[in-house]
Amino acid sequence: MRSPFRRPLVVLAVLGLGLAGCSGPAQPDSVAGEFADALQRDDVAAAARLTTDQNAAIPVLEGLYRALGTENEVTVRSAEGSDFTLDVTWRLGPGGRNLWQYTTSGLATDSDDGWRVKWNPATVAPGLDTGPLEYSTAYGTPARVLDAAGGELMTEQIVTLVNLAPDADTAGVAALLGPAAPGITAQTLDTELAAAQGRTVTAVTLRAADIAPIQDRLSALRGVTLAPQTRLLTVDRALSGPPLNGLAELWQQEADDTAGWWIQADAAQGPRRVAGREPRAAADIASTLEPALHRAAEAALAPIRTPAAIVALRPSTGAVVAVAQNAAADAQGALALTGLYPPGSTFKTVTASAALQAGAATPDTVLPCPGSADIEGRRIPNDDSFDLGRVPLHTAFARSCNTTMAALAVGLPATALTDAAAQLGLGIDYVTPGLTTVTGSVPAAETPAQRVEASIGQGRVTASPFGMALVAAALAQGSVPAPALVQGRPGTPDRTPPALPAGVADDVRSMMRETVTAGTATALRDLPGLLGKTGTAEYGDNSAAHGWFVGIDGDLAFAVFVADAGSSEPAVAAAGRMLRAVR
Structure with missing residues (x-):
């Protein structure tokens, strides 16, 4: 495939090509134009035929293209009488990032076969008349x-x-x-x-x-x-994980961008540099990763046999401080950053936010929490069909009442959950240096039945561990922080997340605190100030379930995901192991 770098060839007018008895160009400017065109098309045979010494030209041109590649542009700058000049540009190295530009001169000569270019390798490239050319790169002191x-x-x-x-x-x-x-x-x-x-x-x-x-x-x-x-x-x-791969790619890009290069002629008297640039110093890459926390997250996942991941951010800055996976997750790819799963009851953070904004309830509104309920044609049960009777919303949230949340969602607008999710970063995707991420998807729930399923993180709702960590960070901060893996290089969203109304994050955080002190995450209540939300997400034929836990611990927001866990307990336990290790 020809490079998109090529532009239409600009040559002088070709005259008299159809004159009888002429087997070659009839004018000196014609042969210059055809020679430039053949060189640009990398047609060695055609270019050589237009010279006065085809046999000598072929091996020289073949060697040139082997050394420099075929990404070149050749145009005739001027032609006066038998003299002409060529402007030449080569794109060299990975992606053609290095440009070698020069101007050469040539001479056209008349012959029995028409006009020809007097063969001189220097007409094609400087230094080529002294010996074959070679392209080399040189890296300076590597960045850390x-x-x-x-x-x-x-x-x-x-x-x-x-x-x-x-x-x-x-x-x-x-x-x-x-x-x-x-x-x-x-x-x-x-x-x-x-x-x-x-x-x-x-x-x-x-x-x-x-x-x-x-x-x-x-x-x-x-x-x-x-x-x-x-x-x-x-x-x-011992450190591993998807962010390290992203940082290695950034490091290589920086090394390539600052590398030096040169064209060298292998002359009889010894190598001679023809063109090039000295390498520049590559700047160190300052990541946001915190090794102690990252190691604690990896250790917390090590005992789990099914795929499991933890993503942690600093809400105040968006800094991604840990992205850990166990061996089972590593075998399937970067699940922590791009794996999409139903988020289960961790999505109730979004549902509660939507209900509060719609005025459907306040944290103290007393609502029914039956053990099961038939809502819009679907039977919604609580875990083990527990029945709380009528309780405030904050209690229903902390105890993870599916029936309460589903009943609230039925009366919401079709886009209420989609909009509330976007306010927390879910469904917004980011281009972040060093990170390839997907947050999730929360399609509009056009029917009440769809809103019932979406309200408890089932149906068409999906999220990645990264996406749910971003939700926790947005709740902690009151707005979505731009994620960053490299200091000073935040991610750019594909659209601007809408603002979260004042007070809503405070209310949801209060309910998340109760989840730890008196709800479904009491296994972690020995950790002062911890906020959280558990989640069990059925999938497939609903006979198996993933486990989730999202948490806020001061200026730390995180999500834990455990595939095929059956409940949220393994995720809660992993969160506890990580947090206790770094406190």
Whole structure:
């Protein structure tokens, strides 16, 4: 595919091409134009035929395109008599980010076959007459990726690839790699080699500290080759998670943007630089991640066997401070940031906000909370069909009365839940440097039956752990904070979230506090000041359920998600493990 960089070729008028007896261009400006066009089309054969020495031109031009690629623009700047000049631009490197622009001169000469370009490699590119050209890049001092406190989070480090040939001593390799990579055995290595069908395989990539004690013995084994490389790695090898991948991508972009480059001619008297730019210093990337909290979140999820995730933000700034997943979630992707699930009763934060704004109730309005209710053709039960009778809304929220919330939602406008969700960031998507996220979806509930299902976070409502953490942060702050993974580089919303009316967040936060002190999250009431909301979200044929917990702990807002948990209890327990570890 030709690059969109190309613009229509501008050449001088071509005259007399149809004259009888002429096998080539009939005018000097004609041959200049056709030569420029052939070079721009990367047509080596056509360009060479237009020169006075086709045999000499072909290998030089082929070598040039191999070295520089084919993203070029060639135009005739001027032509006077037999003399002409060419303006040339090459786009070099990844994405064509480096431009090499120059002007050359050439000479047209008449021959029995018409006008030809006198072959001179310098007419095509400066320095090409002294030898083949090569394109190279050079990186300066690598940037560091820093944590929220300014400590080193990720640095460029040397790693070593342990490559195995088909005849490698797999038993010997496995014995040496055991302490650093317990999952590697002679059998697993034999299986990999067999699947490679005669090709070399990389058994493992080791950090410097891991390979140092065994390097000499490994390299002495049959069929083993050690290949050192540089990679961006976490300083603490135990840290993992989707944000680190995003930070690594930003780091690579910064490195590429500041890299130097040059064109070098391989001249007979030695290499000679023709053009280029020296590398610039790459700025360190200051992330918002807090390693202690991130480690606590990872440790809190470790005992859970089904996919589980925690996302935590600072409501005052939108700083994303932890995004953790367990191994089961890692196997499925970045579930913490983009996995969409029914949010269950954690969505009652949105339903309560919508009801308060609509004037349908206040926190003290006494409402019925029967064990089950038939509402708009659907039977809505409470968990284990508990029946509270008539209670204030704040109690119904804290005890997670499905029947109360569903009855409230029936009378709301079709877009009430959609609008209330957007006020809390749910359904708003952000372009955030270093993060790929989806918050969720809350479609308009056109029928009362749809509003019943949506009110308890079921039906067509979906949310990601990131989205529900943003909801908690918006409630804590009173408005949606712009999420950020890099300090000073907040995310940009796809639309501006509407404002949350004054007082609504206060009321919902008060109900979330009661959820912890006297509701469904009393397992966490030993944590002073904690606010929260539990959620159990059925899915599929409603025989299985995910577990949720969203919380606010001072200037910390978070969401915990546990797939196939059956209830909210595993999510509540994980939240407790994380919070107690950092208090």
